[in-house]
Amino acid sequence: MIRSEILQEKDKVQARLSAECSSIHEYLGKSHLAAEKVAESYGFILKYAELPNKVLQRTPLTLRR
Numbered sequence: 119m120i121r122s123e124i125l126q127e128k129d130k131v132q133a134r135l136s137a138e139c140s141s142i143h144e145y146l147g148k149s150h151l152a153a154e155k156v157a158e159s160y161g162f163i164l165k166y167a168e169l170p171n172k173v174l175q176r177t178p179l180t181l182r183r
Contacts, residue, residue, distance in 0.1 A: 127156055
């Protein structure tokens with residue numbers, strides 16, 4: 119398995135956030151902020167895709183449970 123400084127940092131942050139967050143919403147918000155901080159410390163900027171503001175539709179994969 120390929121390991122790098124950035125992947126090790128990602129694993130460390132994920133473990134910390136999993137332990138301290140009480141909801142997925144809190145986890146997502148804090149992980150977004152942590153990702154921006156790590157990216158900045160390594161000298162790059164995260165750029166997310168712009169998606170249309172549409173209601174998500176169920177797909178056959180999500181219908182099977």
